[in-house]
Each structure stands twice: as structure tokens, then as C-alpha cells.
Amino acid sequence: MNAPTDFAHLVPEINQRDVPQALIDALKARFGANCSTAMAVREQHGRDESSFAAPPPSAVVFAESTQDVSDAIKLAGDYEVPVIAFGVGSSLEGHLLAVQGGISIDVSRMNKVLSINAEDLTVTVQPGVTRKQVNEAVKSTGLFFPIDPGADASIGGMSATRASGTNAVRYGTMRENVLALEVVTASGEIIRTGTRARKSSAGYDLTRLFVGSEGTLGVITEVTIKLYPLPEAISAAICSFPSIEAAVRTTIQVIQLGVPIARVELIDDNTVRMVNAHSKLGLREEPMLLMEFHGSPASVKEQAETVQEIATEFGGNAFEWASTPEERTRLWAARHNAYFAAIQSRPGCRAISTDTCVPISRLADCLLDSVKEADESGIPYFLVGHVGDGNFHFGYLLNPDDPKEREVAEKLNHQLVARALSLEGTCTGEHGVGLHKMGFLVAETGAGAVDVMRTIKRALDPKNIMNPGKIFSI
Amino acid sequence: MNAPTDFAHLVPEINQRDVPQALIDALKARFGANCSTAMAVREQHGRDESSFAAPPPSAVVFAESTQDVSDAIKLAGDYEVPVIAFGVGSSLEGHLLAVQGGISIDVSRMNKVLSINAEDLTVTVQPGVTRKQVNEAVKSTGLFFPIDPGADASIGGMSATRASGTNAVRYGTMRENVLALEVVTASGEIIRTGTRARKSSAGYDLTRLFVGSEGTLGVITEVTIKLYPLPEAISAAICSFPSIEAAVRTTIQVIQLGVPIARVELIDDNTVRMVNAHSKLGLREEPMLLMEFHGSPASVKEQAETVQEIATEFGGNAFEWASTPEERTRLWAARHNAYFAAIQSRPGCRAISTDTCVPISRLADCLLDSVKEADESGIPYFLVGHVGDGNFHFGYLLNPDDPKEREVAEKLNHQLVARALSLEGTCTGEHGVGLHKMGFLVAETGAGAVDVMRTIKRALDPKNIMNPGKIFSI
Numbered sequence: 003m004n005a006p007t008d009f010a011h012l013v014p015e016i017n018q019r020d021v022p023q024a025l026i027d028a029l030k031a032r033f034g035a036n037c038s039t040a041m042a043v044r045e046q047h048g049r050d051e052s053s054f055a056a057p058p059p060s061a062v063v064f065a066e067s068t069q070d071v072s073d074a075i076k077l078a079g080d081y082e083v084p085v086i087a088f089g090v091g092s093s094l095e096g097h098l099l100a101v102q103g104g105i106s107i108d109v110s111r112m113n114k115v116l117s118i119n120a121e122d123l124t125v126t127v128q129p130g131v132t133r134k135q136v137n138e139a140v141k142s143t144g145l146f147f148p149i150d151p152g153a154d155a156s157i158g159g160m161s162a163t164r165a166s167g168t169n170a171v172r173y174g175t176m177r178e179n180v181l182a183l184e185v186v187t188a189s190g191e192i193i194r195t196g197t198r199a200r201k202s203s204a205g206y207d208l209t210r211l212f213v214g215s216e217g218t219l220g221v222i223t224e225v226t227i228k229l230y231p232l233p234e235a236i237s238a239a240i241c242s243f244p245s246i247e248a249a250v251r252t253t254i255q256v257i258q259l260g261v262p263i264a265r266v267e268l269i270d271d272n273t274v275r276m277v278n279a280h281s282k283l284g285l286r287e288e289p290m291l292l293m294e295f296h297g298s299p300a301s302v303k304e305q306a307e308t309v310q311e312i313a314t315e316f317g318g319n320a321f322e323w324a325s326t327p328e329e330r331t332r333l334w335a336a337r338h339n340a341y342f343a344a345i346q347s348r349p350g351c352r353a354i355s356t357d358t359c360v361p362i363s364r365l366a367d368c369l370l371d372s373v374k375e376a377d378e379s380g381i382p383y384f385l386v387g388h389v390g391d392g393n394f395h396f397g398y399l400l401n402p403d404d405p406k407e408r409e410v411a412e413k414l415n416h417q418l419v420a421r422a423l424s425l426e427g428t429c430t431g432e433h434g435v436g437l438h439k440m441g442f443l444v445a446e447t448g449a450g451a452v453d454v455m456r457t458i459k460r461a462l463d464p465k466n467i468m469n470p471g472k473i474f475s476i
Numbered sequence: 477m478n479a480p481t482d483f484a485h486l487v488p489e490i491n492q493r494d495v496p497q498a499l500i501d502a503l504k505a506r507f508g509a510n511c512s513t514a515m516a517v518r519e520q521h522g523r524d525e526s527s528f529a530a531p532p533p534s535a536v537v538f539a540e541s542t543q544d545v546s547d548a549i550k551l552a553g554d555y556e557v558p559v560i561a562f563g564v565g566s567s568l569e570g571h572l573l574a575v576q577g578g579i580s581i582d583v584s585r586m587n588k589v590l591s592i593n594a595e596d597l598t599v600t601v602q603p604g605v606t607r608k609q610v611n612e613a614v615k616s617t618g619l620f621f622p623i624d625p626g627a628d629a630s631i632g633g634m635s636a637t638r639a640s641g642t643n644a645v646r647y648g649t650m651r652e653n654v655l656a657l658e659v660v661t662a663s664g665e666i667i668r669t670g671t672r673a674r675k676s677s678a679g680y681d682l683t684r685l686f687v688g689s690e691g692t693l694g695v696i697t698e699v700t701i702k703l704y705p706l707p708e709a710i711s712a713a714i715c716s717f718p719s720i721e722a723a724v725r726t727t728i729q730v731i732q733l734g735v736p737i738a739r740v741e742l743i744d745d746n747t748v749r750m751v752n753a754h755s756k757l758g759l760r761e762e763p764m765l766l767m768e769f770h771g772s773p774a775s776v777k778e779q780a781e782t783v784q785e786i787a788t789e790f791g792g793n794a795f796e797w798a799s800t801p802e803e804r805t806r807l808w809a810a811r812h813n814a815y816f817a818a819i820q821s822r823p824g825c826r827a828i829s830t831d832t833c834v835p836i837s838r839l840a841d842c843l844l845d846s847v848k849e850a851d852e853s854g855i856p857y858f859l860v861g862h863v864g865d866g867n868f869h870f871g872y873l874l875n876p877d878d879p880k881e882r883e884v885a886e887k888l889n890h891q892l893v894a895r896a897l898s899l900e901g902t903c904t905g906e907h908g909v910g911l912h913k914m915g916f917l918v919a920e921t922g923a924g925a926v927d928v929m930r931t932i933k934r935a936l937d938p939k940n941i942m943n944p945g946k947i948f949s950i
Contacts, residue, residue: 121728121837164677175675177684178652193924199833200865201649202902203638203688205909205917205947206929210651210684214677231734254595260705262736301775359673363595391674428676435679443679450667454936455680461935462928473679 017471018103021060025081029061029105032073036064047088047106048099051153056099059086059106066111068184068192068223074107075221075467076190082465087221089130089156093163094355095436097216101471107221109158115139116224124181124198126226129158136227145229148173148264151432152341158222163434164214168337171257171390172264172296173230175432180213184224188463198226211458216434217469219462233264233296237306238330241293241318242286246270246373248316249289250366253389255312257362261305265294267337268387268394270373273344276384277336280343285336286320291389292337294330337386344384344397351382351399354408356415358422359393359431368425369394372418379410393431419445435473443474491945492577495534499555503535503579506547510538521562521580522573525627530573533560533580540585542658542666542697548581549695549941550664556939561695563604563630567637568829569910571690575945581695583632589613590698598655598672600700603632610701619703622647622738625906626815632696637908638688642811645731645864646738646770647704649906654687658698662937672700685932690908691943693936707738707770711780712804715767715792716760720744720847722790723763724840727863729786731836735779739768741811742861742868744847747818750858751810754817759810760794765863766811768804811860818858818871825856825873828882830889832896833867833905842899843868846892853884867905893919909947917948 029037038044039061048058060083063074078085084104091098100106112128113135119125120143127136132154136147151160151167159165161183166175173179182196185208195208212219243249246268253266269277269290278285291313295305310321324333331338345353360368369387376383376396387394396418398411419429419442429435429442444452452474459476460466466476503511512518513535522532534557537548552559558578565572574580586602587609593599594617601610606628610621625634625641633639635657640649647653656670659682669682686693717723720742727740743751743764752759765787769779784795798807805812819827834842843861850857850870861868870892872885893903893916903909903916918926926948933950934940940950 119835119837121732122835123732124835164681166675170675174652177675177681178648187924187928191924193928194922195925197897197902197920198835198900199867199902199905200835201640201644201651201833201867201905203831203904203906203908204902204913204920205688205926206693206932207638207651207681207684207688208921208925208928210681211932214679214681219680231732233734258595258597258705260707297775298778300778301771304772304774357677359675361593361596361598361672361674363593393673393675423671426672428671428673428678430677431673431675432677434677439678446671446678447682448668450661450665451669451682452679454661454667454682457935458680458685458932461931 018057019083021083021103021105022081025077025083026061028077029063029074032077033063033070036066038062047108050091050093050096050098056101057103059100059104062106062108064108064111068186071107071109071186071221071223072190072192074105075186075188078105078467079188079190079465082467084467084470085221086469087158087162087217089159090132090154092153092155093159093436094433095438097163097434097436097469097472099437101437110156112223118143119198120145122198123229124226125229126224127157129156129222129225131157133157133160140229144232146232147227147229149176149179157225157227161213161222161225162215162217164432166432168265168267168388170388171266172262176213177210179228180209180225181228182226183209183212183222185212185220185222187220188465188468214434216436216472218459218472219468235297235299235302236325236330237295237302238324238333239293239306240322240333241291241313242288242320243291244288244317246289246369247366248318249291250369250389252291252313252316252318254362256309257390259308261308262297263293263305263309263390264296265292266390267292268389269336269340270385273340273384273386274336276343276347277339280346281335281339283336290336292334340384340386341397344399348382348399350401352402353397353399354411356396356418357430357433358418358427359391360422360425360427362389362392364425364427365389365392368421368427371421372396375417376414379414381407381410381414391431392427437472440474492531493557495557495577495579496555499551499557500535502551503537503548506551507537507544510540512536521582524565524567524570524572530575531577533574533578536580536582538582538585542660545581545583545660545695545697546664546666548579549660549662552579553662553664553939553941556941558941558944559695560943561632561636561691563633564606564628566627566629567633567910568907569912571637571908571910571943571946573911575911584630586697592617593672594619596672597703598700599703600698601631603630603696603699605631607631607634614703618706620706621701621703623650623653631699631701635687635696635699636689636691638906640906642739642741642862644862645740646736650687651684653702654683654699655702656700657683657686657696659686659694659696661694662939662942688908690910690946692933692946693942709771709773709776709799710804711769711776711797711799712807713767713780713795713797714807715765715787716762716794717765718762718791720763720843721840722792723765724843724863726765726787726790726792728836730783731864733782735782736771737767737779737783737864738770739766740864741766742863743810743814744859747814747858747860748810750817750821751813754820755809755813757810764810766808814858814860815871818873822856822873824875826876827871827873828885830870830892831904831907832892832901833865834896834899834901836866838899838901839863839866842895842901845895846870849891850888853888855881855884855888865905866901911946914948
């Protein structure tokens with residue numbers, strides 16, 4: 003944990019609001035034991051996977067229903083006190099921190115799968131349901147929910163941050179996969195956005211306004227998401243390349259030919275070395291693509307052949323294939339273990355993750371220059387990428403006791419984001435803005451667009467109680 | 477053209493605002509010959525494909541640049557006069573009508589393809605570029621833009637109404653295919669939403685807020701859309717079924733098995749009869765599915781075999797296949813000619829189109845009951861459906877001189893929408909709300925959600941000058 007001074011350095015605005023005892027009393031009266039002010043509970047809800055420290059919320063309400071959420075928001079609104087929704091706490095960008103004080107509404111007990119509509123390929127869940135829980139619940143239908151951000155995140159949190167992950171290249175992100183929401187607004191009103199119809203032109207797209215709004219416009223209390231048929235066949239492959247550029251060029255051509263590849267992940271040679279050391283894998287210490295193909299047996303075979311042909315043209319070699327679940331897991335071990343291998347390569351370190359995403363034609367340029375800068379900085383790092391989308395993550399491995407290292411890492415990230423923006427990309431492909439990227443957002447979209455966001459926020463949340471101080475200053 | 481009284485009956489609110497001569501003078505001074513007040517020009521811009529009549533705009537500005545749009549909006553704003561963007565005029569829901577008076581901004585001269593990025597599968601165009609023009613421009617890249625709403629609509633208009641069409645089942649709608657926009661807001665400010673990155677978690681999804689906002693929040697001046705690789709092979713098929721239900725059940729199973737079908741359209745037996753009479757086709761006068769498969773030759777073959785097997789189980793017969801462009805066109809003639817065949821089946825008639833969309837598991841119920849009602853009403857109609865999405869259109873063929881027929885058709889549409897909503901569907905799959913569906917929108921989303929839309933509208937357009945009186949009353 004970093005000291006609050008460190009946090010103050012990174013987050014320009016700390017405007018702790020008063021949380022009156024009268025509100026705490028009212029919450030306790032309404033929620034009884036489901037409202038906690040125990041320090042351990044508050045601290046657990048006042049941090050996430052980011053490296054920020056902030057004063058924890060003054061109380062945590064464990065909501066068990068939409069009405070609970072509505073009542074908690076109304077009470078907080080009466081006292082103009084901030085409200086921060088909490089799912090499983092796997093945010094990477096400080097979304098959960100009570101930077102302006104306030105209360106946390108923990109929705110993890112709202113964890114029911116409400117209805118599975120297999121014929122329509124939809125499922126409606128409460129926000130505390132995790133993605134693994136969804137897949138467990140729908141297993142017998144022959145369908146699955148593909149969005150996989152790594153962590154077993156809650157569907158509410160994934161919606162709020164517009165999450166994606168390794169197979170977005172084929173199945174899209176939460177943007178494409180949330181059909182409808184129930185949301186409690188800042189006034190405590192319960193609204194529905196969207197229906198179960200797969201498309202609609204009925205008014206403003208409120209579903210997609212709330213998806214990615216990071217809790218700043220309302221608390222999501224129900225989510226209808228799309229499901230997909232479990233592929234008849236799945237095949238996985240790894241392939242080594244003489245350079246990152248060769249791996250990226252292969253990816254571009256695969257995408258451009260319309261091969262419906264389900265996953266295409268890059269790991270750089272440096273990270274392969276870490277994985278080898280950690281898991282004794284003996285992989286070629288070269289940049290590597292890890293791929294997955296979904297479809298009928300014939301289609302999977304055809305996709306794999308096409309990709310192998312392209313990869314070979316770009317110098318790809320050491321191809322390995324797998325089709326049983328066990329073999330696939332073995333082959334993908336390098337990807338699954340990359341984070342832990344990296345963390346363990348530098349005992350005691352803390353990883354800070356970048357999240358830029360650029361048009362794939364710019365990916366090689368963006369990556370190569372940033373790798374050079376990272377190498378020159380002397381900061382150890384790992385590098386993994388959802389390259390089919392142009393999204394990649396450097397993980398800088400910092401000594402938490404060395405403020406200089408953080409400074410260097412921040413500078414690297416700034417350079418990387420500036421480069422991504424100059425290449426028509428975004429500062430965040432899937433983690434969200436949170437606390438860390440507020441400055442980048444202005445650089446990316448321009449002050450005018452951020453003003454439009456701020457105007458919407460002010461109109462829908464006039465007391466500024468919904469997760470204030472995230473995405474933009476207000 | 478119906479009389480204004482008829483229009484008044486259908487649109488609750490006509491609040492014609494004053495358009496001062498001073499504004500017209502200022503527009504003429506700024507735009508010269510590009511500002512017209514000729515009645516023929518005004519009338520052309522004051523109607524669309526809907527059956528409404530409204531007073532035309534007081535002037536039409538032919539914008540040639542984003543700056544032109546900005547200047548026109550600023551001048552209109554100075555006088556609090558409404559502004560209505562105009563592309564090619566193919567709206568079906570009265571979007572273009574000056575129900576509160578105002579000026580039209582015609583963007584059809586903003587028709588440049590600004591940049592094609594073949595490697596990234598994106599193209600950026602001005603809003604007056606039509607979808608056919610996009611496809612012409614990108615032809616040599618081996619890519620195409622699949623969204624096909626029938627009319628050769630402008631990309632700006634398609635974005636503003638969240639349009640889709642026959643191959644949304646595979647490629648999505650404008651919601652999924654617009655990556656970024658340039659928009660002139662109500663204050664005349666020029667903002668950008670989104671980047672060319674394929675995914676992003678950077679703040680509120682302004683792109684999707686403006687997509688489908690029907691000109692009520694801003695005027696779209698640039699659009700970046702996704703392209704797709706032209707399929708290596710395309711195969712088309714038609715197949716007859718003993719009942720609408722059998723055709724729909726076939727479709728559900730195709731979707732549920734994950735067959736990546738590119739198009740699957742339903743035509744009912746009644747409409748097949750009209751097409752036979754019109755085009756001398758000799759098709760079996762039974763409900764029919766028209767399908768298209770895209771992919772590699774092997775994948776297309778596999779898809780087709782799977783679908784034929786499913787269709788046969790449900791009693792499908794009279795299969796016909798085609799793979800050359802000419803044969804495909806011949807096979808799809810029934811679909812392409814349905815509208816004209818229907819119109820000509822009742823000389824002098826005017827078609828009023830419905831646009832409900834339901835989860836596909838509910839499609840058979842929704843269709844069968846509505847067909848029964850339509851048959852009982854005695855009003856002639858055609859019926860076509862993008863059944864893979866659950867979206868379908870009745871076209872009621874009315875005698876424009878018989879107000880009773882319109883009344884009956886309105887009643888049929890009300891019953892149909894009520895049914896669709898009760899089946900978790902939407903009142904509009906792809907045409908938009910416009911003037912006609914404002915009441916339905918409230919029934920569909922609830923007053924709370926419409927209030928959220930209205931709050932956003934008021935905040936972003938405090939003078940209520942952007943296409944007022946559409947989507948919701950304000």
C-alpha cells in the first residue's frame with residue numbers, strides 16, 4: 003500500500019465530503035446488519051487492484067435487492083454524500099476508492115441468475131453475478147458467455163467499465179454484449195434501458211451510455227447479456243516469430259482476410275523468458291502468438307491452415323497445436339501464467355498496467371517504440387497484447403518503496419499514451435479511466451467532448467453523488 | 477400528401493416557432509446561393525418517406541463543410557430557431573419534418589470519402605456519402621460495408637437513426653459499426669467522439685449516444701465506420717415452408733447452432749402471391765425464407781448443408797441455390813421486388829410500415845397473431861422480416877383518400893406494438909421513433925427512462941433547437 007501522500011500526488015483532486023452521523027444512523031436503521039462501519043470492511047471496499055490509496059468509505063451497505071440500492075442512494079442523496087458501487091473489487095483504475103468520501107454499496111449479494119433464455123441466446127443476471135458463475139449457470143444449454151477480462155469479475159462491474167479481454171476480437175466487448183440494463187439513477191429512481199430484442203432504434207441508447215460510465219451516472223442492478231453457442235470444435239495454437247513486427251503483421255493479415263479467429267494474443271520474448279523461468283516450459287524465447295479457433299471441425303481446420311500459412315510467410319515457426327481442453331490449457335499456460343511469472347521475477351514488486359489500444363495497422367509502430375523506451379528505462383516489465391484488437395498491456399514491475407521507479411513508469415506510460423493517441427488510438431482499451439487516466443481522456447477526446455460528458459453527468463446527477471471524481475474532474 | 481389536419485391528428489404537438497426574417501437575412505449573407513428559400517426546395521426538405529405532412533422549413537442551407545454546419549447552427553441558435561439535418565430524405569418516421577418550424581441543413585454536398593484505412597478495416601466519410609458510394613469507393617480494397625437498409629441512405633442519416641437491414645444478423649447495425657463521429661453540438665461546437673481503435677473504455681460512449689439520436693442532440697459531420705473483407709464465396713438460397721411458424725423455427729435453430737448466416741429473410745405467402753403476380757415468378761405460394769451465406773467456399777458449403785438439414789426437418793422444400801451474382805439476384809428478386817409488387821397490387825395505395833422487433837423465441841407468436849388480425853381487418857398488406865434478428869415489417873396498403881383505412885391500420889399497428897412489447901420486444905427495430913412512435917417509446921421504456929433522455933436533451937440543447945419534437949415531446 004502506498005502512503006496517502008503518494009496518492010495525493012497522482013490524483014489532483016481530493017475533496018473529502020462530510021459524511022454526517024445522521025446518514026450512518028439512517029442507513030443502520032434501514033439496513034441493520036447489512037450496513038457495516040467496521041474498519042476492516044471499509045478498507046476492503048476502499049481499495050482495488052490499482053496502486054492508489056484513498057480514505058475508505060465511511061460505511062458499506064450490502065444490498066440484497068434493487069430496492070436496497072434505491073433506498074441507499076436516496077438516503078445518501080438526502081445528505082449529498084457520494085455512493086460507490088462495489089462488485090468483486092477487481093477494478094484496475096481506482097474506480098472503487100472513496101476519493102471524495104462517501105459510502106460503498108456492495109452488490110455482491112445480488113448474485114442471482116434471473117432468467118436464461120436459451121432460444122434467444124440471452125441471460126439476465128443481477129450485477130454481483132460473476133462471469134464464471136454465468137458460464138456455470140448456462141452450461142447445460144450448450145451456450146456460453148465469452149467475455150473474459152482475466153479476473154472473475156462481476157457482470158455489473160464489467161458493464162460499468164466496458165470490459166473485454168482475450169476473445170473480444172471475435173465476440174466483441176461489453177459494449178456489444180449488453181442488451182439491456184436496470185439502473186438506479188442518482189435520484190433513486192429505477193429505470194430500464196433496452197429490451198431483449200437484439201436490435202432497436204427506440205430513442206437514445208441509454209444501455210450504452212451506462213455501459214462504461216464507471217458508476218458515475220447510476221448503479222447497475224440488472225444486466226441482460228448475449229450468449230453464444232459453444233463451438234462444436236475449438237483448436238488452440240502457439241507460434242514463435244523472429245520479431246514483434248512479424249507477429250503483428252501476421253495478425254493484421256489474419257484479420258484482414260476475415261478469418262474469424264476467436265483469440266490472438268501476443269507475448270513478447272522478454273515475457274516468454276519470465277514464463278520459462280517460472281513454469282519451466284522451455285518455450286522459444288521469441289515473440290509468440292497464442293491463438294484459438296472456434297467453429298465446426300472443418301471450419302476450425304480451415305482457419306488454422308490459413309493462419310499457419312500466413313504466419314509461415316512472416317517467419318513464424320515452432321507451431322504447436324492442441325484441440326483437447328487439457329492440451330489447450332498446457333499450450334496457453336504461458337499466457338495464463340504471464341502475470342504471475344512476471345510478478346515473481348521480481349520479488350516484492352507491484353505491477354502497474356498500461357492499456358492503450360490503437361488501430362492494428364499502427365500496432366507494430368506503437369509497440370516497437372514503446373518496447374525500446376521500456377528497455378532503455380531499466381524498469382523490468384512484461385508485455386501481453388490482445389493484438390487482434392490492437393490492445394496491449396505493459397506491466398511495469400516496480401519496487402513499491404522506490405518513488406523514482408514509479409516516476410519512471412509514469413513517464414513511460416505518458417509516452418506510450420501520447421504515442422497511441424498520435425496513432426489514432428485510445429488511452430484505455432478495456433480498463434476504464436477511473437482515477438489514473440483523467441488527464442489522458444482530455445488529450446484523447448478533446449475538452450469539448452469531455453464537457454459534453456460533464457454536462458450529462460451534471461444533468462443526471464445534480465448533487466454529484468454517483469462515484470464523483472472518476473473519469474473527469476467535477 | 478395528406479392534409480395538415482390529418483397530420484395534426486397524428487402528431488400531438490405542433491408548436492410552430494417564429495423564424496425571423498433577420499435569421500434568413502443572416503443565413504443568406506453567410507451562405508449566399510447555398511441558402512435557399514424557394515418553396516420547391518423547402519417542400520422537398522420538409523417531407524420524407526413517411527405519410528406525414530408538416531409545414532416545410534423556412535430555409536434550406538446546403539452545407540459544404542463542418543464549419544458551414546457549425547455556423548448555421550450558431551445563427552439558428554441566436555434566434556432559437558430549430559435546425560433539422562437532411563441527408564437523402566429516406567427517413568420513414570417523419571424525422572425531417574419541421575413540426576416546430578425552423579431551417580433544414582442539407583448535408584448531401586458533404587459527400588467526400590475522407591480516408592480509407594484498408595489494413596484497419598475502417599473508412600471515414602462525410603455524412604452525405606451514401607452506403608452505395610462507400611462500397612464503390614472501397615471496392616478495390618477487397619472490403620465492403622455491409623449495412624443495407626434498402627434505400628441508398630446517407631451514412632449520416634443511417635447513423636442518426638441507428639439503421640440496419642437485411643444482413644444485420646451477421647454484421648450488426650449502425651450501433652455496432654460506427655467507430656467514431658464528428659458532431660456539431662447545439663452550441664455550434666465541433667466535437668469528436670471515439671477514435672479509430674476498435675475498442676475503448678475511455679469515458680461515456682458518446683458515439684453511441686449520438687447514433688440513434690435522430691438529430692436531436694447534434695448534427696453528424698463525419699463518420700468512421702467498420703468495413704469487412706468481401707467474402708471469398710457467397711451463396712444464396714430460397715426455401716418454402718408449410719407455415720410461417722416452420723420458417724421461424726428453422727431460423728431459431730440456425731441462429732442457436734451458431735451458423736454465421738449473413739442474411740435470413742422471411743416473406744409470407746400473401747406477399748409471395750403479390751410478387752408472383754408482379755414479376756411472373758411462379759414461386760410456391762407459401763411462406764419463404766431467403767438466405768445468404770458468406771465465407772470460404774468450404775464454410776459456405778457447410779453452412780448451407782446445415783441449414784438445409786434443419787429446414788427439411790421443419791418441412792422446408794423447393795430449395796433453390798445460387799452462387800453467381802446473377803443467379804443470386806434472380807433468386808432474391810422476390811425480396812427485392814416485394815415492396816413494389818405490393819404497392820402495385822393496389823394501384824394508388826400508400827404503404828405504412830411497421831417495425832417491431834422481438835426476441836426470436838417470441839417471433840412466431842408475435843407474427844401469427846398479427847397476421848390473423850391483419851387478415852381479419854380486410855386491409856391488404858405485405859409482410860417481410862429480418863427474422864434472424866426478430867425484426868419484421870408489415871406494410872399496410874392504404875387508400876390515401878379513405879381516413880377509415882388509416883384508422884384501421886393505426887389500430888393494427890397499436891395492437892402489434894402492444895404485442896411486441898408484451899413479448900419483451902421493441903416498437904422500432906431500425907426505423908427510429910421520429911414522430912410516429914413517441915407514445916410507443918414511453919410504453920416500451922417507461923416514463924423514467926424517457927425522462928432520462930429528456931434530461932440529457934435539455935442539458936445538451938438548452939434552447940431545444942436540434943430537431944425538436946422528435947423521439948419525445950419537449
